[in-house]
Amino acid sequence: MAAVGLCVVLLAGSQHGFNYVSPGCSWYEAHMLGGCSRSPPRQECTRWPMPTVDRARLGIIVPYRGSDLRTVMPAFCERMNTEHSGCSHGGARVLIVNQSDSLPFNRGALTNAGFVLLQRGPQKLDFIAVHDADRFPRTQNKSCASAIADYYTFPGARPRVLHPSSYTGGVLLVASGTYEAINGFSNEFWGWGHEDNELFGRLRWCGLVPEHGDRLDDCMLHQHCSQCQHLTRQIRVDDATALLRQTSNIALAQAHLRDPAGHMIKDGLSTLNFTLLGRRRFPGCGACRMQVVNVQLDQASATAHTAPRPCVADGTDRDDGCDAPIGPEAVPRGVMVLARRVLGDRARMIRLASASRARVLYNYRYELDLVVATADATDALHRVAVCAHLWQLPHMRGTYGVPKYALLWHAAVLNGSGTVEAAGGRRLEAGGMSPHIRILKRFDYKGPFACDIVR
Numbered sequence: 001m002a003a004v005g006l007c008v009v010l011l012a013g014s015q016h017g018f019n020y021v022s023p024g025c026s027w028y029e030a031h032m033l034g035g036c037s038r039s040p041p042r043q044e045c046t047r048w049p050m051p052t053v054d055r056a057r058l059g060i061i062v063p064y065r066g067s068d069l070r071t072v073m074p075a076f077c078e079r080m081n082t083e084h085s086g087c088s089h090g091g092a093r094v095l096i097v098n099q100s101d102s103l104p105f106n107r108g109a110l111t112n113a114g115f116v117l118l119q120r121g122p123q124k125l126d127f128i129a130v131h132d133a134d135r136f137p138r139t140q141n142k143s144c145a146s147a148i149a150d151y152y153t154f155p156g157a158r159p160r161v162l163h164p165s166s167y168t169g170g171v172l173l174v175a176s177g178t179y180e181a182i183n184g185f186s187n188e189f190w191g192w193g194h195e196d197n198e199l200f201g202r203l204r205w206c207g208l209v210p211e212h213g214d215r216l217d218d219c220m221l222h223q224h225c226s227q228c229q230h231l232t233r234q235i236r237v238d239d240a241t242a243l244l245r246q247t248s249n250i251a252l253a254q255a256h257l258r259d260p261a262g263h264m265i266k267d268g269l270s271t272l273n274f275t276l277l278g279r280r281r282f283p284g285c286g287a288c289r290m291q292v293v294n295v296q297l298d299q300a301s302a303t304a305h306t307a308p309r310p311c312v313a314d315g316t317d318r319d320d321g322c323d324a325p326i327g328p329e330a331v332p333r334g335v336m337v338l339a340r341r342v343l344g345d346r347a348r349m350i351r352l353a354s355a356s357r358a359r360v361l362y363n364y365r366y367e368l369d370l371v372v373a374t375a376d377a378t379d380a381l382h383r384v385a386v387c388a389h390l391w392q393l394p395h396m397r398g399t400y401g402v403p404k405y406a407l408l409w410h411a412a413v414l415n416g417s418g419t420v421e422a423a424g425g426r427r428l429e430a431g432g433m434s435p436h437i438r439i440l441k442r443f444d445y446k447g448p449f450a451c452d453i454v455r
Helices: 027-032 069-080 107-119 142-148 176-181 195-205 226-234 240-257 260-266 299-306 333-343 394-400
Strands: 058-064 093-099 127-131 135-137 171-175 220-222 274-281 288-297 323-326 347-360 363-374 379-388 405-413 437-442
Touching: 058 069, 058 107, 069 093, 069 288, 093 107, 107 127, 107 176, 107 195, 107 274, 107 288, 127 176, 171 176, 195 240, 195 260, 240 260, 240 347, 288 299, 333 347, 333 363, 333 379, 333 405, 347 379
Parallel strands: 058 093, 058 127, 093 288
Antiparallel strands: 127 171, 135 220, 274 288, 323 347, 347 363, 363 379, 379 405, 405 437
């Protein structure tokens, strides 16, 4: 199935501490999403009339991309028409929003488009479910009946998430008033992921951190689609394109998390541009009233956020995955200590010739070119790559066992004839797959996120 954007992929490492137990705070939020701030609901986010709960009207929005909707829709409808699922709540309206352009997938903009289209109808929606096409309640499990009964009910001002290890992913139920108050999703996240983390930042600023449904590990089914499984296999730590796209979106999300209120004003429903392509389709879907629309997102907006721009590799949240030279003063002492240590007794470091830094997901990779004196009294140029886990809070380091710095690889720098480059030559391109690099040793890296983009 060509269902880009419907599955969650962890690129490397373990998932320890990712599970979120509301109203507490997870390891992921503490380290990656700016801490665990909690505030009471803000008036500007809750200033809308509350509907009668048993009469609240639900709209289900499925952001999608693919040409195989004829096979997707029947399975989705069958699952959503079982007892206590989405369609059992007062004849919910379902809108599948299919991105039909050549731009990178944009789940946030598609959801915003779906919300705008559903609210154009004569009856305004009271709440929506932003719904992946492959996640459903386990209605066949009778022990889940009491938990599932509340999954698709009106959540009130505070949203409800139906995913055991996500903040707003999988299935998110949110009141229309809340969604409008936060200006919906950001439209700036092109390609894979992190639009949901940015949305979480908006909700957290409002004092409306989502609550989780009961027994989600047992009672919510993730029927991983065949295309999602294919994509999962394709996105590996040696997939430079995927890692760079993820890295850029992480940097964007963390920049937005520093000022969620400011970005809510200037990015979202109010700035959305899209075009409907062709006619709406109205396939039967049991108790649900289903529509399928094809949309084209705004080319100019995509170009503005995906076009080449000057490299930023300054170690801040603006870092977006490019590799840039840095001065000796910008190399952390711990990185330098590890680089010296890896040379061993057979080589002695004379000086640091050059260095570079690149962000990879949440980590930073440093590559140091070291002029060394070898056992035969000749000078040579070696390169050492070190991962810096700068995201990790110092007081959490002992708990999770991830060191601040970790070695990645050690290499000799070669010239065109295959011999060791003489010291003082120009710095070569970064990356362990460069033809000018001969890897001497790769270290067993065990961090929770990928740290090297193998070009």
